[in-house]
Amino acid sequence: MRRLLSSRKAGIIIAVLGLAMIGYGLYRGEAAVVFTKAARICLECIGIG
Amino acid sequence: MDKKRDREWRRHRIQALWALLYNSYIMGFVHGKIYKGPLKNLCVPGLNCYSCPGALGACPIGSLQAVIGSWNFKFAFYVAGFLIFTGALVGRFVCGWLCPFGLIQDLLHKIPFPKKLKTFKGDKLLRKLKYVILAVFVILLPLFAVDVLGQGAPYFCKLICPAGTLEGGIPLVLLNKSMRSAIGWLYAWKNILLLATIFISIIIYRPFCKYICPLGAVYSVFNPISVFRYKVDEEKCTGCGACARACKMQVDPVRNTNHTECIRCGKCKSICPEGAITSGFWNRKDSSRQEKSR
Known part of the structure; x- marks a missing residue:
C-alpha cells in the first residue's frame, strides 16, 4: 500500500477519480450553481453582504 | 547568485502571467462590473476571487462553499473533483506558480524589513490551522449553518479571505458608487485582515499560504502522491x-x-x-x- 502511494500510479488513479467526479458533478448540474454564484457580485466575498 | 535570482524572477513572471490570464476581463475594471460569460462555469486552480472585476473564471474555494451551501446539493462533486484532479496532478505546484495571491505575498516579502522571521515557536502547530479553517469555514459552516431555505453562506469568503477584499472588494468599492454606499463593519473587518496579511507577509514568507489558505490545505494532502x-x-x-x-x-x-x-x-x-x-x-x-x- 505504502509503495503504491509513493508511486505515480496512485496520483494517476486519483486524478482519474477526480475527472470522474467532475463528470458526475456536471451531470448533476453543479456547474450551474457555480456559474450563478460566480457571475454575480458575491457581496459576502467582497465584505459587503 | 544572479542565475538563482533570474530563476526566481522567471517564476514570478509566470505567476504574473497566470494572474493576468485569470483576470483579463479589462472591461470589468473600466465599468466596475464583473464578467458574466460562460467561462464563469469553470474553476481556476489558484485562489482568485470571482468577484474581481477582471476575473474570467470561478474561485474553487468560493465555488465549493456555493455548492455545499446550496439548498439542492450538499456535496460538490464538480468542484471537489476539480481539486482532486489538480492536486493529484501537480499538488502545491499551484501555490508556487499559479496562484495570484501567492505572487502578491512573494513580492511583499521582498520589501526590506529590519527583522524577517523564518520560523518561530508554534510555527509548526500553526500550520495545522489551515486544515481547521478548511473543515470549519469552507465545509461545516456552509453545510450546517443554513437559513430557512437551507442555504449556507460562504463563511470563509465572508469572514476571512483577504484575496476577496483585495481583488474584489477594494476595486468594486472604488469603481462602483452603489457599492460604496453599502459598506459597513464587515468591510472594515476584512480590510483589517487584508492589512494584517500584507504587513505579516513582509516579515514572514507567505503567512496566508502557511497558516490560513484552505486551497493550499487541499493541495498539500496530494503533494506526496501527485x-x-x-x-x-x-x-x-x-x-x-x-x-x-x-x-x-x-x-x-x-x-x-x-x-x-x-x-x-x-x-x-x-x-x-x-x-x-x-x-x-x-x-x-x-x-x-x-x-x-x-
Whole structure:
C-alpha cells in the first residue's frame, strides 16, 4: 500500500477519480450553481453582504 | 547568485502571467462590473476571487462553499473533483506558480524589513490551522449553518479571505458608487485582515499560504502522491543542507522530498550545488525519500 502511494500510479488513479467526479458533478448540474454564484457580485466575498 | 535570482524572477513572471490570464476581463475594471460569460462555469486552480472585476473564471474555494451551501446539493462533486484532479496532478505546484495571491505575498516579502522571521515557536502547530479553517469555514459552516431555505453562506469568503477584499472588494468599492454606499463593519473587518496579511507577509514568507489558505490545505494532502513531484538523487546528494536552509517554507527536501508544505517553487533545485534535486512528471528512477522523516 505504502509503495503504491509513493508511486505515480496512485496520483494517476486519483486524478482519474477526480475527472470522474467532475463528470458526475456536471451531470448533476453543479456547474450551474457555480456559474450563478460566480457571475454575480458575491457581496459576502467582497465584505459587503 | 544572479542565475538563482533570474530563476526566481522567471517564476514570478509566470505567476504574473497566470494572474493576468485569470483576470483579463479589462472591461470589468473600466465599468466596475464583473464578467458574466460562460467561462464563469469553470474553476481556476489558484485562489482568485470571482468577484474581481477582471476575473474570467470561478474561485474553487468560493465555488465549493456555493455548492455545499446550496439548498439542492450538499456535496460538490464538480468542484471537489476539480481539486482532486489538480492536486493529484501537480499538488502545491499551484501555490508556487499559479496562484495570484501567492505572487502578491512573494513580492511583499521582498520589501526590506529590519527583522524577517523564518520560523518561530508554534510555527509548526500553526500550520495545522489551515486544515481547521478548511473543515470549519469552507465545509461545516456552509453545510450546517443554513437559513430557512437551507442555504449556507460562504463563511470563509465572508469572514476571512483577504484575496476577496483585495481583488474584489477594494476595486468594486472604488469603481462602483452603489457599492460604496453599502459598506459597513464587515468591510472594515476584512480590510483589517487584508492589512494584517500584507504587513505579516513582509516579515514572514507567505503567512496566508502557511497558516490560513484552505486551497493550499487541499493541495498539500496530494503533494506526496501527485504525478508531478520532486526527486533527490541519493548518489549525488552530499547532505550539505543548502536546500533546507534555502527553503522559505522550512521544508528539508532530503528528509521529506514531497512534504505537504512544499510549494514546488524550485528554490532547492536551483541552490543545490550537486544538481541532486530534480522535478517532473516522469522521473525514470523514482528514488525520492518521501517518508524518511516519518
